[in-house]
Amino acid sequence: MAQVYRGYDLTLGRDVAIKILDRELARDTAFRTRFRMEAQAASRMSHPTIVRVFDAGEDSSTEAGGTAAEPVPFIVMELVQGRLLKEIIATGPLPASVAVKYADGILEALEYSHRAGVVHRDIKPGNVMITSSGSVKVMDFGIARAISDSSSTVAETTQIIGTAAYFSPEQAKGEQVDARTDLYSAGVVLYEMLTGRQPFRGESPVAVAYQHVSEAPTPPSEVRDDVHDTPEAERIRGLDPVVLRAMAKDPYQRFGDAATFRAALRESGTGAVPTKKQLGALTSELYGPNPRHAQETARTLRQLSSDTTMSRTQSGPPVAWIWAGVALLAVLLASVLIWVLAMRSNPDLPTSARTVPGLAGMTFERAQDQLSKQGLRAVRIDQADASVPVDKVISTDPAAGTQIEKGQSITVYVSTGAKLVKVPSLVGMSESAAKDALTKNGLQLGSVLQKNDIQTQKDIVLAMGVPADTEVQPGTAIDLTVASGVVTLNDLTGWTLDTATQALKALGLTANPVANPSCKATDPKTVASMSVAPGDVPVQSTVDLSYCTGK
Template sequence: MSTTTRIMAGRYRVDDLIGRGGMAHVHRGYDLTLGRDIAIKILDRELARDTAFRTRFRMEAQAASRMSHPSIVRVFDAGEDSSAEAGGTAAEPVPFIIMELVHGELLKDVIARGALRTVDAVRYADGILEALEYSHRAGVVHRDIKPGNVMITSSGAVKVMDFGIARAVSDSSSTVAETTQIIGTAAYFSPEQAKGEQVDARADLYSAGVVLYEMLTGRQPFRGESPVAVAYQHVSETPRPPSELHDEDHDEKELERIRAIDPIVLRAMAKDPFQRFADAVSFRTALDDAVTGTVPTKKQLSSLTSELYGPNPRHAQETARTLRQLSSDTTMTRTQSGPPVAWIWAGVALLAVLLVSVLIWVLAMRPDGGLPSSARIVPHLVGQTYDSAIVQLKKADLRAIRIDQADADIAVGSVISTDPAAGTQLEKGQSVTLYVSTGAAKSTVPPLTGLTQAAAKDALIKAGLQLGSVSQKNDPHTQHDIVLSSSVASGTEVPSGTTVDLVVASGVVTLNDLTGWTLDQATAALQQAGLTANPVAKPDCKGTDPKTVAAMSAPPGDVPVGSTIDLTYCTGK
């Protein structure tokens, strides 16, 4: 840890380095304004030199910050740092993002220890797909799903991170080689990414299929000497089913589970996006069915493989040419001969006829090219006040349904999210659900006085609060471990998760030295301390008037509450 405290944007303290990647390094940090632990991702200075990238990065980070889901690492803030420690100057600011601090390990570190059990692989894949289901509904495509961007928390939950960053990076890179150098590896690229084409949500589903493949087998489906060689295989090569790569020590039941998932993985990794699952929901449903369904036969699996990855030499040749144009890599060599020239021209002619036919059909069906007159588009409402959102929905001829929801990061009365998301097309008069922030969740401090420490802790946890420090205090009328008071009075409403300190009875009182006191004075002092006096006459010593304590049955110091103390006094002549 650096000996000099570094503060970014006037509020974020940068602490230990906890991770490093090809385009950024991540530090543990602390938000001095909100008083919470955070993670700070600081982008590489080479990326920071590109003004266009910084603009794209800021826009994508803002889009990611609007997403709030348990399976997605929250983005709290984004900005640019001009301090020397960040590696930049005032003219060369370095972008950073402030994220939720997740306690756990990267999925890539889990896979590094070997293939996962099927039940764990399916559970992690389901978590990734759940995050993608939410982000795709919000109109955000991740573009860089890989084990290095997935965290497994200490409780086994899945957290996907780096939404939006991949788009900013890929948009600023002109070749496949540049993009893979920055983002990391081409092992999880979809074929359309490898060819530099436009991508949509189905590219994320392809990458999720590759991650599932690696979790089941412990290795990536395609490997090569360069990123371009790997990208070429994504476009033209057929992956082996995961069950064919199983270890010999797999038991038969585990192998059957993997065979049941083979068709799911192959479908997700189809070269043609239209042959993949339509969305993350379909992918998740297929996984659920596979876990409890029947195992496909080799003939069925072979038929599926032929359907998804059938021979297409023209496609492979065009891909090779495209990749050579997009990359400066000269190590890639052709692995198969090209088709006859006549085939190519025939294919071009057929494609031209099809395109013209489709164009004529579109113009005939929709000459205006616009939306139906009844169509309404859901406006962007996240972060706006509820009243403002209502006005905009009325202008769009849409109805609003309000659902209040606690959120510590969104101002009270402002919109957290909408269902459906902004940009969705609806019919006139349809409803949009607005999730409106009520601020941080509140809890009421329960009655604690008179409870044992264990019972008080249980009561705090049930109320959504936490037990803080516990101190002891002598009380003559209270037994050991009973709560005397709390730092927050019972019935007080406080933010959920607030720490409450307790004061409990020690169960002892301090016994003073009473020798030399009159018997009446000593008896009164013991009663005041919650103790009982037992006078004991001693005839073999000279008595006094008034009677005086000559000895006590217990030495001065702490004694249990309610103890009986013998007070010896002399009665002799």
């Protein structure tokens, strides 16, 4: 898709990475337009887990013969020292603790980008770097969308992007995608880190895409035959439900957002390992058979692609099985109806059932005490919320009033107050540009103090009341000191010419001696008059000093 060069920014004095995209892509005007828009969106994101985009544009060149070549899009990014996650996985499965750490870093980047309204659409180990310190860096935000939005078929898109091994089902079917697509791909990456291989493999990208839509993945713990009956096996089994939930075919059955996915990862490390029965129930819930759905998928993929290597991996069910399924469904419905009627006749809850109490507005300690009395466990998650006071409960999951079994964990979301914002660096900006920068960052312009500065033009910011990069509450007023654009000039009449020239130089002004033969010369030469009246004069002005030279 591109070639990457190491470069040096002469203006800012820093090493950068320069990605120059393939000329075939550059011939597509729609792609160039989309790429420019997406690069601009990516450049607005600044987060430790995301490779920064510094600049993007198009480079024009001339071919042999003097004809103008197609402009080639380029993107200038932060230079990261480290290894691709793809290279690390190639050496074998990662320990569960390391895989969770890397997955958490990827999800932290997605949590930030999704809040900024940017969906990556191509999360895979080849787009994730691990630095020498073990930190995660996700790259190529926006490029996948620029490519896929200017490609008409799955075949074209997979040829450009590369492997379809990390496709979500909705991407495979050419449907609209959102943030949950990135969560599916992150689940596939976590699967590969735990097992050392991708969940689905096939002879062609379309065959793999078909499996993403219609087939259930094998739980990671069942793939790792090498760690049976070890603590590592227990840790991987604890991650099975998280991986299966992230890779649900239906976007609505996946985690609602990256933050929820991260919370589930942390929860998996508490030692709660599902039984085979529980795991089987989850697999059935998320990947239950749906022959009609699979047939529609196959038909859609054939229409989207000219690939002829795709073949079904499962046969359609016999007619007898369909009728047996209908009969089973009727029995289940009748059983549910009888159960509901029985519940109505006996409104008392089972002794093991508990109702989640309303905890909103409480401190976490009090909420924890309330849950403990109900035989429930509290798991604290801190979350920014401007409408709820600091250290007060925002909400719970499950919500208040929900009936659950005794001993279950309740996620308690606790407010950290409004999310702090960083004060941008404003020194050197004009007053109007500084005000716009403050507004953009959710801050306000405070008092503005005028100050004379011999080297600075009017309205340029000289100093800030709060240092740059300080984290403050949204809406904080930032005081500024700006240049007045003038200096105060004294009356130099009667001063010697040399002394007056030095005084002007000290004020950043330029002296221009002018001889006047109409008046009698003095020794030493003295200033007879000035071209500028004493008082405030613009910085870096020139002042004529008239002195007498007559007999």
